[in-house]
Amino acid sequence: AQKITQTQPGMFVQEKEAVTLDCTYDTSDPSYGLFWYKQPSSGEMIFLIYQGSYDQQNATEGRYSLNFQKARKSANLVISASQLGDSAMYFCAMREGLVLTGGGNKLTFGTGTQLKVEL
Amino acid sequence: EAQVTQNPRYLITVTGKKLTVTCSQNMNHEYMSWYRQDPGLGLRQIYYSMNVEVTDKGDVPEGYKVSRKEKRNFPLILESPSPNQTSLYFCASSPIPKGYEQYFGPGTRLTVT
Numbered sequence: 001a002q003k004i005t006q007t008q009p010g011m012f013v014q015e016k017e018a019v020t021l022d023c024t025y026d027t028s029d030p031s032y033g034l035f036w037y038k039q040p041s042s043g044e045m046i047f048l049i050y051q052g053s054y055d056q057q058n059a060t061e062g063r064y065s066l067n068f069q070k071a072r073k074s075a076n077l078v079i080s081a082s083q084l085g086d087s088a089m090y091f092c093a094m095r096e097g098l099v100l101t102g103g104g105n106k107l108t109f110g111t112g113t114q115l116k117v118e119l
Numbered sequence: 120e121a122q123v124t125q126n127p128r129y130l131i132t133v134t135g136k137k138l139t140v141t142c143s144q145n146m147n148h149e150y151m152s153w154y155r156q157d158p159g160l161g162l163r164q165i166y167y168s169m170n171v172e173v174t175d176k177g178d179v180p181e182g183y184k185v186s187r188k189e190k191r192n193f194p195l196i197l198e199s200p201s202p203n204q205t206s207l208y209f210c211a212s213s214p215i216p217k218g219y220e221q222y223f224g225p226g227t228r229l230t231v232t
Binding site: 047 | 162209228
């Protein structure tokens, strides 16, 4: 079974509008972390935001926020006030378990959502 | 500047010709790993290392080797590359236990003809 599902292969949004990128995950481990990365056309992976499974509040980093709904196993990324520079591929990823265990820091990635910001 | 570097950034090679992609980090991180990225599949882990001389297989280790003789370096070795190893490769590192900090290298685009 897919551990990370991103159901939107592509999204369009107008500049200055907010956009939500969907991510659902599947794990039976109570300890896990959820990540979002941005990959522009140049190819590098840019870390955006992190949410731990025990964090009480939704994570925020500038214009990025993570809408964490634990019971629904969803971790949607919200980008407010979209900019042209936000056009990129966005990946949701999950790390299961504790870091100190063997393989504990593996990130399992979704297939990505291509976001295009339009004027 | 804290960073993960990879070399080469681009490589075109032929089937069967051994190659090494280097990865180096200057943050004294214990954990390092290699991923490959293919269209429609996201990133998949190839190998990882928890520290010097400690390595283990990820999800797609076939056709690859790694070594960790020094903390800062984690080279990826393709002994006999094949066309199905054409991909974009990323090296990543993170400290233990702050595993939520994961730093990626700039990527190496490999084409095997």
